[in-house]
Amino acid sequence: MLKTFSLGGVHPAENKFSAGQKIEVLPVPEQVSVPIAQHIGAPSEPIVKKGDEVKVGQLIAKSTGFVSANIHSPVSGKVFKVDNILDASGYKRQAIIIKTEGDEWDESIDRSEELVKEITATPEEIIKKVGEAGIVGLGGATFPAHVKLSVPPGKTCEVLILNGVECEPYLTADHQLMMEKGDEIMVGTQILMKALKVDKAIIGIENNKPDAIKHMTDLALKYEGISIQALKVQYPQGGEKQLINACISRQIPSGKLPIEVGAVVQNVGTTLAVYEAVQKNKPLFERIVTVTGKSVAKPSNFMARVGTPLNQLIEAAGGLPQDTGKVIGGGPMMGKALSSTDVPITKGSSGILIMPQEIAKRGKMEACIRCSKCVSVCPMGLSPYLLMTVSDKAIWDRAEEEKIMDCIECGSCSFTCPANRPLLDYIRLGKGNVGRIMRSRTK
Amino acid sequence: MNRLTVSPSPHVHSGDSVKKNMYGVIIALVPALAASLYYFGLGAAIVTITAVLSCVFFEWAIQKFLLQNESTIMDGSAALTGLLLAFNMPTNLPIWIIIIGSLVAIGIGKMSFGGLGNNPFNPALVGRVFLLISFPVQMTLWPKPIESQAHYLDAETGATPLSIMKEGLANGETVSSLMNHAEMPSISEMFFGLSGGSAGEIAAAALLIGLLFMLIRKIITWHIPVAVIGSIAVFTGILHLASPETYAGPLFHLLTGGVMLGAIFMATDYVSSPMANKGMIIYGIGIGVITVVIRVFGAYPEGVSFAILIMNGFVPLIDKYVKPKRFGEVVKPAKA
Numbered sequence: 177m178l179k180t181f182s183l184g185g186v187h188p189a190e191n192k193f194s195a196g197q198k199i200e201v202l203p204v205p206e207q208v209s210v211p212i213a214q215h216i217g218a219p220s221e222p223i224v225k226k227g228d229e230v231k232v233g234q235l236i237a238k239s240t241g242f243v244s245a246n247i248h249s250p251v252s253g254k255v256f257k258v259d260n261i262l263d264a265s266g267y268k269r270q271a272i273i274i275k276t277e278g279d280e281w282d283e284s285i286d287r288s289e290e291l292v293k294e295i296t297a298t299p300e301e302i303i304k305k306v307g308e309a310g311i312v313g314l315g316g317a318t319f320p321a322h323v324k325l326s327v328p329p330g331k332t333c334e335v336l337i338l339n340g341v342e343c344e345p346y347l348t349a350d351h352q353l354m355m356e357k358g359d360e361i362m363v364g365t366q367i368l369m370k371a372l373k374v375d376k377a378i379i380g381i382e383n384n385k386p387d388a389i390k391h392m393t394d395l396a397l398k399y400e401g402i403s404i405q406a407l408k409v410q411y412p413q414g415g416e417k418q419l420i421n422a423c424i425s426r427q428i429p430s431g432k433l434p435i436e437v438g439a440v441v442q443n444v445g446t447t448l449a450v451y452e453a454v455q456k457n458k459p460l461f462e463r464i465v466t467v468t469g470k471s472v473a474k475p476s477n478f479m480a481r482v483g484t485p486l487n488q489l490i491e492a493a494g495g496l497p498q499d500t501g502k503v504i505g506g507g508p509m510m511g512k513a514l515s516s517t518d519v520p521i522t523k524g525s526s527g528i529l530i531m532p533q534e535i536a537k538r539g540k541m542e543a544c545i546r547c548s549k550c551v552s553v554c555p556m557g558l559s560p561y562l563l564m565t566v567s568d569k570a571i572w573d574r575a576e577e578e579k580i581m582d583c584i585e586c587g588s589c590s591f592t593c594p595a596n597r598p599l600l601d602y603i604r605l606g607k608g609n610v611g612r613i614m615r616s617r618t619k
Numbered sequence: 620m621n622r623l624t625v626s627p628s629p630h631v632h633s634g635d636s637v638k639k640n641m642y643g644v645i646i647a648l649v650p651a652l653a654a655s656l657y658y659f660g661l662g663a664a665i666v667t668i669t670a671v672l673s674c675v676f677f678e679w680a681i682q683k684f685l686l687q688n689e690s691t692i693m694d695g696s697a698a699l700t701g702l703l704l705a706f707n708m709p710t711n712l713p714i715w716i717i718i719i720g721s722l723v724a725i726g727i728g729k730m731s732f733g734g735l736g737n738n739p740f741n742p743a744l745v746g747r748v749f750l751l752i753s754f755p756v757q758m759t760l761w762p763k764p765i766e767s768q769a770h771y772l773d774a775e776t777g778a779t780p781l782s783i784m785k786e787g788l789a790n791g792e793t794v795s796s797l798m799n800h801a802e803m804p805s806i807s808e809m810f811f812g813l814s815g816g817s818a819g820e821i822a823a824a825a826l827l828i829g830l831l832f833m834l835i836r837k838i839i840t841w842h843i844p845v846a847v848i849g850s851i852a853v854f855t856g857i858l859h860l861a862s863p864e865t866y867a868g869p870l871f872h873l874l875t876g877g878v879m880l881g882a883i884f885m886a887t888d889y890v891s892s893p894m895a896n897k898g899m900i901i902y903g904i905g906i907g908v909i910t911v912v913i914r915v916f917g918a919y920p921e922g923v924s925f926a927i928l929i930m931n932g933f934v935p936l937i938d939k940y941v942k943p944k945r946f947g948e949v950v951k952p953a954k955a
Contacts, residue, residue: 430947508628509628513627515623542694548889551943556945559894559943582945595637
């Protein structure tokens with residue numbers, strides 16, 4: 177039976193141009209720029225310097241705290257420099273630049289293709305390995321995975337939920353992973369279940385991927401404790417709060433984490449990375465990236481090394497189209513518009529969406545007509561029209577009262593507004609200010 | 620290298636617009652317009668055209684000469700106000716009165732508050748109630764359907780079902796005898812519009828088609844129409860059950876006067892109605908209760924316009940205290 181989350185949501189045009197495109201492994205780039213801040217939490221500290229020789233999978237930057245991540249070299253060669261370069265954030269930030277020589281991997285990595293089903297590691301060993309391998313959420317949030325797996329004392333995990341939803345239009349990376357690496361994802365799921373000490377996992381997949389649902393359902397018969405939940409297509413079903421609500425009908429209370437309702441959510445790409453780290457000793461240094469767009473000659477799903485210049489992926493997809501107006505890192509609802517294509521791929525790069533000129537600019541803003549459509553689509557049950565007004569007038573205590581911090585920034589409100597009002601822009605402004613005020617209280 | 624646009628997410632839009640919604644409502648009113656032209660012919664045409672043109676003209680003129688800001692007449696909201704105002708009038712209303720009504724609706728009801736989005740009251744109803752109080756005789760003479768097709772100012776007028784019922788009950792007659800009165804239309808005649816009344820309110824069938832259209836196109840949700848119609852049905856149902864010969868039944872009340880037009884097109888005006896579903900239901904029930912109280916216990920035979928305007932006044936209060944259901948408010952301990 178098809179389930180979905182209970183409040184709000186929208187259904188933007190899916191435009192999955194790259195669906196069904198088999199994963200294409202890109203050639204190793206001549207040079208990579210590996211940013212030290214590719215994850216939520218403290219940036220990593222480089223442990224290599226100019227002139228050092230590195231191998232693929234070698235540790236080149238260390239995690240600097242509990243909520244931080246290790247970074248491993250995606251290529252073999254010589255470190256050219258450690259410098260500030262323009263990255264996808266739009267700012268210049270520190271990165272390790274390596275000139276590639278050959279493709280020599282660290283000896284500890286098992287490069288064989290064969291599936292390793294038996295899980296010999298203990299739960300503690302699994303969490304340790306996941307942390308050492310620098311694994312972060314590959315759905316795009318880049319939250320360090322070992323932190324999620326470390327259930328705080330006093331809380332229990334009842335179920336693991338896997339995010340195979342890919343609710344953003346255009347993106348097909350996770351879809352292709354499920355079709356081509358289904359078994360590995362299943363073993364990865366069992367590894368995560370062992371680490372969390374649960375015997376039940378649910379993989380949520382949206383109904384616009386019937387082949388993935390069928391394939392994964394057939395596979396799940398061979399793996400104990402794993403079931404597939406088909407979901408009605410609705411954005412933002414991939415948001416963990418909405419996904420948990422859809423799969424197990426529980427709502428995370430305001431301000432709390434999924435563990436509060438006994439769930440932990442991981443993206444299927446992250447799960448695959450966990451399999452590779454635990455069973456094959458392979459740290460995270462490459463990922464699948466969808467390159468797509470209406471005018472893109474060859475919409476594709478590439479396997480690319482972290483640090484690869486974006487331009488290389490765009491070239492491989494047929495080059496930057498003539499009518500390009502906007503290049504987005506991520507999906508159209510929550511992705512970030514890039515100011516340049518001269519930036520590197522990072523662990524969080526799920527897709528590159530190239531938009532033509534005609535739809536690159538927003539429509540003209542008009543007065544609010546109080547139609548309440550923004551209220552009816554908000555998946556968190558907020559009143560975006562009101563949050564915009566109080567943020568505009570800087571009434572921060574009212575903004576906090578109206579639960580502005582609950583906003584997950586999915587963009588459904590701005591997407592829907594008939595008057596083209598930049599609701600999310602103002603809400604983000606409000607969240608920044610209210611967050612600052614809330615943090616200063618606890619000091 | 621192309622110049623890249625950098626703007627915050629989201630980078631796509633649903634394509635919805637103010638225009639689409641306003642014109643959508645106008646399209647939803649086409650069946651009612653067709654019915655009014657069929658039953659009242661010339662009068663309906665003159666009243667409708669005059670009201671729409673006047674409303675659009677006054678909005679244009681006020682924006683150009685008084686406010687000196689950008690014109691919004693193309694978004695369809697002034698035309699819609701004109702259409703709804705016309706549907707609230709008798710079809711033999713003189714042109715000069717229609718023009719005054721349009722000026723009040725647009726000038727006072729809408730522009731003085733700051734234009735579309737800022738009016739606390741439904742502009743068409745502001746215009747209508749102003750005319751009702753200023754020109755009570757002209758606003759309560761109702762042309763007979765079909766017979767007045769070729770007439771305008773000289774149309775022959777007759778009583779409406781509500782006025783027959785109100786006066787009859789005051790004279791001590793019973794509900795059942797009044798329902799069989801010579802000039803009282805049957806229930807099915809009321810449903811299809813063969814009844815006295817204002818231009819747009821007579822054909823419930825046409826209005827319901829409009830409701831269906833708007834629901835499918837997601838222009839409005841079901842909450843307000845269902846709350847208004849439901850509360851009127853329940854309240855009059857209780858009264859009728861308690862004393863069947865003193866109080867007319869629910870079907871009579873639903874199909875007479877401005878209930879259908881009010882519930883579907885007037886109470887659902889975006890700007891003057893609540894923002895949360897729960898609030899919409901409270902608002903709709905308020906309209907229903909006040910309508911019945913005025914009709915049954917008050918001096919006027921009809922109460923929908925007043926009820927809606929009164930509840931419009933309560934909307935800021937409703938919006939302040941009745942919030943939409945939030946995610947995470949109720950933690951359901953469902954089985955994993």
